[in-house]
Ligand code: FES
């Protein structure tokens with residue numbers, strides 16, 4: 069099957085039910101997308117499929133083959149993803165960091181849809197992303213920070 | 225603090241070639257290194273190049289490119305030492321902070337914990353235990369760079385100043401990188417002077433993390449991310465009951481799965497080795513295994529609790545006592561009695577356990593997120609039939625540890641070596657979330673029975689507590705630390721509680737049953753359950769005495785004198801910042817808890833409401849006194865995280881057993897706090913100037929009791945069992 073990931077086409081030989089997560093990690097060596105639960109419970113594996121956040125651990129690669137996939141590895145080059153990463157660094161969000169690829173992907177998808185989310189909207193959009201280190205308060209702060217940066221960029 | 229530090233016992237050495245390397249020689253470890261130290265590389269030109277160091281022992285390397293490379297003797301698992309330990313070096317060194325590069329040290333004796341003697345990360349010790357060593361490393365390098373500059377400039381060292389990675393004297397200036405090679409040829413000074421706290425420029429200032437970029441762009445490498453040519457992925461089918469053994473298995477179907485390369489039996493079960501995770505999983509699902517489940521197959525949580533409750537009513541080993549509490553209670557007019565209990569808990573670090581092994585000719589390489597490098601090294605050597613020095617341990621970032629990756633039994637590490645050995649392939653043994661949740665090494669379950677009597681003016685005159693729960697040390701290499709039947713971790717925070725210091729009759733007893741559940745240190749260890757029981761019961765006593773919970777605690781802490789002082793100060797700060805006397809919205813309640821652990825003192829005030837049997841924690845105001853501190857941003861993050869960790873456990877965390885099997889499996893039935901449950905957390909640092917204490921764990925113990933006490937304030941219901949459940 070063919071997969072389009074971060075703007076590049078890949079020809080993949082994988083069992084049809086193999087989740088996108090393991091295609092990324094074990095076949096393509098793209099380890100930025102993390103495994104946390106395998107059950108769509110934790111969000112560590114969040115990637116964008118046609119711009120929308122999906123859980124790669126329960127998305128069969130075959131189901132993603134007709135779409136466009138982007139992963140954390142592409143966010144530095146993404147206009148919103150880049151700002152989110154900057155905000156994350158400024159707000160000193162990360163701790164162990166393991167959940168953070170997923171947090172950044174989820175936040176980027178949120179800000180594309182909603183440029184000025186409230187705390188409640190942030191909580192709703194981010195509640196699928198667990199963080200055992202407890203970075204939630206700074207995740208909220210960083211999303212507001214990124215929203216502010218984005219609106220400044222728009223105004224400029 | 226500002227007296228010169230005598231370095232002669234530290235056995236610093238300095239190696240030439242490739243910049244200035246500051247290292248330590250471990251006494252007795254190698255005559256080779258000591259010989260090298262006696263003939264330092266200060267000879268004339270043409271002297272032979274420094275022989276290679278006998279073992280890795282560098283802490284700091286200053287390169288000719290001005291890079292300042294700091295090696296960490298501890299593991300970064302989220303607690304921020306990737307930033308805090310380099311800050312200690314940089315403060316003394318005076319380097320350009322942007323030139324700092326950080327890496328984990330390999331496993332080697334030179335990196336042994338200054339207090340534990342093994343290379344380890346745990347007990348909230350990484351910063352305080354390195355507070356002197358890392359500053360001395362920085363100071364030593366600075367002295368040598370200054371000496372090199374003085375020689376080059378032809379001035380006295382006293383005329384030189386260090387500014388942001390340069391040594392300056394008058395109009396002359398040289399970068400560290402330009403001086404490094406010359407500095408390395410100088411004999412190291414025998415003493416250095418550390419800066420006074422008032423002169424610090426970096427320590428104590430909010431400093432952002434050095435690992436942030438790599439952790440937001442996906443490039444940070446965790447154990448699970450390790451990959452190299454030929455590496456296979458393995459999953460292990462383990463006994464569904466602790467202690468069970470494989471009786472027989474049929475791997476025909478598993479071997480038929482495309483991508484499966486080997487199916488091997490190992491002591492812990494049957495491993496399926498495959499090209500990738502998905503094939504390994506399909507292979508494991510296809511295994512047919514008959515287990516000999518062993519004696520644990522009847523383990524049942526309800527029965528176990530009933531057994532603990534029964535034991536709690538019988539005399540146990542005495543952990544602490546004064547006066548005659550039993551007699552006093554027997555004669556008291558009224559005795560307040562309560563039972564508190566907590567369940568087993570999994571650590572549930574975000575990165576599931578994993579370990580990668582590559583065996584070679586007389587070598588073994590391990591990549592794993594571990595908190596116990598040198599113990600793992602020894603255990604691996606045994607399994608691999610090698611000497612410890614032949615085992616290389618690479619420590620990538622840890623996706624959380626919380627104690628699970630510090631296992632005296634080295635379970636996830638040696639198992640992977642068994643798999644690699646049996647399969648004859650390099651393997652990454654990966655645990656699914658279900659494997660991780662059911663893999664044991666839990667925070668032990670505990671039951672506490674507490675009794676106390678009050679005198680006429682509402683002071684406690686007798687107090688007795690009996691704790692029942694497994695010992696973490698029993699059966700491990702650390703078992704010798706159990707004294708007279710008391711594993712101090714089982715009663716920590718209770719036997720030595722400052723609340724009891726002024727109570728004339730007091731007695732703490734302990735029962736240590738052995739139900740066979742593997743248990744381990746879990747963020748803040750015995751303090752979790754003991755603070756819950758203690759702070760809840762103190763609240764009950766305040767209520768019985770018809771006193772305000774804060775006023776009641778203040779009185780007890782005052783009576784404890786110096787032993788209660790720091791708790792009292794954080795209590796006052798938290799209460800004031802919260803606005804304890806201010807009215808709360810309708811239906812809201814507030815609760816307080818204050819507890820000392822790991823050398824730090826923490827008070828928390830929680831504001832909650834309860835509706836439809838669900839607790840909502842709105843706000844937590846926390847005050848922490850961790851003594852002299854290094855990075856306020858880390859402290860804030862760690863305290864927030866410790867609160868989230870403790871709150872997850874209090875609201876929903878429990879591991880239970882039915883027919884010997886763990887009931888929970890993944891985040892749907894072992895839920896942890898999500899962002900929409902996150903309270904607003906305020907962290908206030910109380911600067912006592914005392915000696916540095918821990919930061920990673922002390923924020924956890926007070927949160928469960930603070931919330932329980934707030935629930936009581938809001939609803940009148942006293943919840944004494946975790947996780948919180950409301951009666952019908
Ligand atoms: S790994 Fe996909 S949601 Fe947890």
Ligand code: FES
Pocket residue numbers: 162163164165166167168198199200201202203302574623624
């Ligand atoms: S930063 Fe560790 S799990 Fe989120």
